[in-house]
Structures are given as C-alpha cells and as structure tokens.
Amino acid sequence: xxxxxxxxxxxxxxxxxxxxxxxxxxxxxxxxxxxxxxxxxxxxxxxxxxxxxxxxxxxxxxxxxxxxxxxxxxxxxxxxxxxxxxxxxxxxxxxxxxxxxxxxxxxxxxxxxxxxxxxxxxxxxxxxxxxxxxxxxxxxxxxxxxxxxxxxxxxxxxxxxxxxxxxxxxxxxxxxxxxxxxxxxxxxxxxxxxxxxxxxxxxxxxxxxxxxxxxxxxxxxxxxxxxxxx
Amino acid sequence: xxxxxxxxxxxxxxxxxxxxxxxxxxxxxxxxxxxxxxxxxxxxxxxxxxxxxxxxxxxxxxxxxxxxxxxxxxxxxxxxxxxxxxxxxxxxxxxxxxxxxxxxxxxxxxxxxxxxxxxxxxxxxxxxxxxxxxxxxxxxxxxxxxxxxxxxxxxxxxxxxxxxxxxxxxxxxxxxxxxxxxxxxxxxxxxxxxxxxxxxxxxxxxxxxxxxxxxxxxxxxxxxxxxxxx
Numbered sequence: 388x389x390x391x392x393x394x395x396x397x398x399x400x401x402x403x404x405x406x407x408x409x410x411x412x413x414x415x416x417x418x419x420x421x422x423x424x425x426x427x428x429x430x431x432x433x434x435x436x437x438x439x440x441x442x443x444x445x446x447x448x449x450x451x452x453x454x455x456x457x458x459x460x461x462x463x464x465x466x467x468x469x470x471x472x473x474x475x476x477x478x479x480x481x482x483x484x485x486x487x488x489x490x491x492x493x494x495x496x497x498x499x500x501x502x503x504x505x506x507x508x509x510x511x512x513x514x515x516x517x518x519x520x521x522x523x524x525x526x527x528x529x530x531x532x533x534x535x536x537x538x539x540x541x542x543x544x545x546x547x548x549x550x551x552x553x554x555x556x557x558x559x560x561x562x563x564x565x566x567x568x569x570x571x572x573x574x575x576x577x578x579x580x581x582x583x584x585x586x587x588x589x590x591x592x593x594x595x596x597x598x599x600x601x602x603x604x605x606x607x608x609x610x611x612x613x614x615x616x617x
Numbered sequence: 618x619x620x621x622x623x624x625x626x627x628x629x630x631x632x633x634x635x636x637x638x639x640x641x642x643x644x645x646x647x648x649x650x651x652x653x654x655x656x657x658x659x660x661x662x663x664x665x666x667x668x669x670x671x672x673x674x675x676x677x678x679x680x681x682x683x684x685x686x687x688x689x690x691x692x693x694x695x696x697x698x699x700x701x702x703x704x705x706x707x708x709x710x711x712x713x714x715x716x717x718x719x720x721x722x723x724x725x726x727x728x729x730x731x732x733x734x735x736x737x738x739x740x741x742x743x744x745x746x747x748x749x750x751x752x753x754x755x756x757x758x759x760x761x762x763x764x765x766x767x768x769x770x771x772x773x774x775x776x777x778x779x780x781x782x783x784x785x786x787x788x789x790x791x792x793x794x795x796x797x798x799x800x801x802x803x804x805x806x807x808x809x810x811x812x813x814x815x816x817x818x819x820x821x822x823x824x825x826x827x828x829x830x831x832x833x834x835x836x837x838x839x840x841x842x843x844x845x846x847x
Contacts, residue, residue: 407800410640410670414773417668424669433663433673438647439654440640441673443663492801513801530805542801543644547774551807564810564820569827570637571722571743571772573811574804575760577782580794581803590794597799 393423394557397454397481399474399494400426400444403464406436407543408491412458415550418566419558427451429474437462448477456553457485460546461492461512463601468497469608475501489538489553491546496605498539499524500612508534512542513583514598521609544581547572623653624787627684627711629724630656630674633694636666637773638721642688642780648796649784657681659704667692678707683714686783690776691722691742693831698727699838705731719768719783721776726835728769729754730842738764742772743813744828751839774811777802 396416398409409426417424428434428444435441457478468474478501482488490498495511498504499522509524510516510532519526531549532539538556540549551572555563580586586594626646628639639656647654658664658674665671687708698704708731712718720728725741728734729752739754740746740762749756761779762769768786770779781802785793810816816824 405644405800406640407644410636413670414635414637414668417670426670438644439675440643440647440656443671443673445669530803531807542799544777544800544802544804548805548807555807560808561817561820561823564808564816565823565827567806567808567810568813568816568820568824569772570635570774571811572774572804572806573760573815574774574802574806575778576797576802576804577761577778577785578790578794578797580797581801583798585803586794586798587791590791590798593791593795594798597795 393421394419394456395452395454396422396424396456396458397427397446397451398424398458398460399497400428400434400442401464401468402434403462403467404434404436404460405462405492405543406438406440406442408460408462408494408546409442411544411546412460412491412550414570415547415554415566418569419554419562425451437464448474451477451481453484454481455485456487456489457481459490459494459497461490461494461496461543465493465496466601466605466608469500469605469612478503485536487536487538487553489549491540491549492542495519495524495539496522496609500609504537507537508532509537509539510541511539514595514602515605518606518609521613623651624649624686625682625684626652626654626686626688627657627676627681628654628688628690629727630658630664630672631694631698632664633692633697634664634666634690635692635722635773636668636670636672638690638692638724638776639672641774641776642690642721644800645777645780645784645796648799649788649792655681667694678704681707681711684711685715686717686719687711687715689720689724689727691720691724691726695723695726696831696835696838699730699835699842708733715766717766717768717783719779721770721779722772725749725754725769726752726839730839734767737767738762739767739769740771741769744825744832745835748836748839751843
C-alpha cells in the first residue's frame with residue numbers, strides 16, 4: 388500500500404455464511420478513512436446467507452488483487468469450504484501477502500484448513516473452539532485474539548469488537564472511537580446469556596442440541612482433513 | 618396470525634440505509650421459531666446501502682401482505698423517505714394492522730413522518746434524537762424504548778438489543794436467550810466511546826462535524842413537513 392492507494396479489505400462471501408459475521412465488521416471497516424471493503428465470492432452471483440439474506444459480491448476470487456486485510460466470516464456454510472482446494476489455495480496466496488489475516492466466528496476454521504493458523508493463538512465461535520487444535524492452532528476463549536498479524540474474533544457479534552480493534556490498529560484509537568460513536572456501540576444486552584459460561588443450562592443445552600448435527604458434520608470433515616495430512 | 622402460519626416480520630430496505638441497522642435485527646429475528654423475515658423495497662432490484670453493501674429485497678411494497686411486525690431501519694438514506702408519500706401511505710396502512718410497529722436508529726423518523734409516533738415515547742440515533750419532537754413523539758435517550766406496541770431502538774448497533782427485546786416479547790425469554798447465545802452476544806467494546814456521554818470530546822466533535830451537512834438537510838426536510846402540516 389502506498390500513501391495514496393486505499394487500504395484494501397477483502398471479506399469472503401459464501402453460501403450459508405452467518406451474515407452478521409460479515410455485516411458487523413463491514414459496517415465498521417467501511418467507515419475507516421481511505422479504505423475499500425470488497426466482498427469476494429467464487430462467482431459474481433448474489434449469495435444467500437444462512438438465514439436467507441442475499442448479498443451481492445464485489446469481486447470474483449479469480450479477479451481479486453492482493454489484499455491488505457483478509458477477513459473470513461463464519462457460519463454453517465463454512466463446512467463446505469473446508470475442503471474447497473481452490474478457495475484454500477486463494478487464501479494461502481492472499482495470506483502470504485496480506486498485512487492482516489483475520490476471521491470472525493467459525494471463519495477461523497477456514498483459515499485453519501488453509502494452514503494459516505498453524506502455531507498461532509486464535510479464537511472462534513464457542514461451539515467450535517476445540518476444533519482449532521486440529522489445525523495446529525492454540526484455542527483461546529477470548530472475544531478478540533491477536534497473535535502477530537492474525538486477528539480472530541469469537542462468535543458472530545464478536546465481529547464488531549474485532550473490527551474496532553482492527554480499525555484502531557490500522558488508523559489509531561481516535562478513528563476507532565469515532566466509528567464506535569457513529570454506530571452508537573454502547574451495547575446493553577437485555578439478558579446475560581451471550582456466553583456458555585453465563586447462559587442458563589437449559590438454554591445452553593437447547594443451542595447445543597440445535598447445532599449438534601452440523602457440528603458433528605464439521606468435526607467429521609476436519610477429522611478427514613487431518614487424517615489425509617498424516 | 619393463526620397458530621400455524623409463520624410470524625411475518627417485514628423490514629424496510631432502501632438506498633442509503635445503514636445496513637447494520639437492518640442486518641443486526643435480521644440475524645436475531647430470523648432465528649425466531651416459525652418466523653419469516655422479509656425485506657421490503659419499492660422495487661425488486663438489489664439495493665445499495667450507505668457504504669456499498671448491496672442486498673436483494675424479498676417483496677415489493679405493492680405486493681406485501683399485512684405484516685405482524687413492521688421494522689424500519691435508519692441511515693442517511695432516510696432523508697429521501699421522509700417525503701415519499703407512497704411509502705408513508707404504505708407504512709400508515711401496515712401500522713394500523715401490525716402487532717408491533719418498530720424502528721432502529723433514524724428509522725424512527727420515517728415512522729414519525731408517517732404519523733406513527735405521535736403521542737408515543739420513542740428513541741433514535743443520538744444525533745437525531747431531538748427531531749422526534751417535531752413529529753409529536755417524546756424522545757427518550759435509552760437503548761430500547763417501548764410504548765404500547767411501538768418499540769424503537771437507538772443508533773445502529775442498538776438494533777441487536779432491540780431485536781432481543783422483541784424476540785423475548787414474541788416468544789419468551791428462553792428463546793431470546795438461546796438466540797443471544799447462538800450469536801455469542803457478550804459484547805466487549807474495546808473503547809468506551811459508544812455514546813455522546815462517554816466519548817472523548819474531540820471524537821464527539823469529529824463525528825458531529827462529519828454528519829453536520831446530512832443532519833442539516835434532514836432538519837430542513839422535517840421543518841418543511843411540519844410547516845405544511847400547520
């Protein structure tokens with residue numbers, strides 16, 4: 388990046404992404420000065436996220452320039468990406484040149500599958516946290532985890548905290564504070580149920596049950612990857 | 618709504634919307650049981666939000682059925698809606714039949730322009746809060762404000778808190794808590810700059826300066842509406 392060219396942030400967009408993993412950081416990062424945030428997808432067709440919201444990509448993977456910041460959001464759609472060699476090759480190539488390699492939620496597993504978290508501390512959605520070890524990463528149950536130029540956020544809404552940390556890193560604290568004020572980010576959750584540590588047991592069980600089959604599929608895919616590597 | 622038909626939530630989508638006003642609540646509300654969240658727009662063309670993210674609508678205004686929940690997000694694009702009589706007629710008609718009439722951020726001003734907040738307590742983005750009085754509403758500087766069947770959220774990220782309150786109202790606290798856990802909503806802002814009360818003065822001044830011309834335009838439009846009504 389020269390002084391004049393805009394900072395290039397690329398966020399991966401894919402079928403079955405959790406849209407708030409992407410849209411939270413997008414809202415923050417696109418307000419940074421002299422920054423272009425692009426949504427990268429395998430084709431230019433509008434992409435349907437996990438619960439239906441449909442977003443138009445900006446750039447096809449094959450056309451993407453070297454990014455300054457690479458960011459991979461999560462969602463159950465991640466499961467299909469873990470063995471997508473074309474995508475993983477793209478991420479490896481970008482990961483070599485990017486200033487920051489980042490993820491939100493289970494997007495960390497895609498970075499892991501590309502080998503980009505081996506030897507790094509990282510975080511992801513609480514339901515998938517232990518899976519990081521299979522990719523040689525050290526799981527850390529924190530909201531935002533930084534290790535050298537890897538910055539990973541925990542589940543879904545952690546993307547907002549993650550992106551404010553990144554904005555401060557790139558442009559300084561006052562810029563991040565101004566974005567925080569513009570988006571009135573003074574959160575006030577009506578319940579104390581945002582973490583498996585604090586949620587009532589019956590709520591934690593209900594959420595675990597609802598995700599069990601997708602999580603089992605995810606684990607089986609990753610086990611398969613690890614077996615083929617050894 | 619019968620026991621069997623899904624709860625119908627309609628969120629307004631328009632050029633220049635702040636996408637996180639919409640995508641935050643969308644992530645929460647679309648996870649409610651037996652619920653359909655639809656994005657309503659004047660045409661079916663993909664809609665570009667304030668900072669570029671482009672979203673595909675689900676239903677044209679002219680085709681929308683009576684909604685159970687009406688939700689209007691905000692953004693500087695609101696300015697063009699305040700005098701859009703076709704849209705305001707749509708909102709008035711929906712507002713009569715909806716169980717809940719809601720907004721996030723400056724979406725409250727659109728409800729106000731449609732006459733739907735006259736005599737109600739309401740909130741909106743801190744920069745626009747005083748404008749609510751021009752529509753006969755009582756501004757309240759709180760994160761989520763409920764008055765009878767009107768529920769309004771403050772700026773941008775308040776939409777997440779707002780939608781968890783709404784989910785609890787519609788489906789009970791355990792359902793809202795499960796959604797909060799699934800989206801790991803245990804926020805941890807890296808700075809204490811999310812409100813004009815807490816932000817450093819230079820940050821508050823920078824944000825006010827950046828929004829000054831759009832806010833002046835907004836005020837002039839609303840003054841014009843009020844003059845024509847008296």
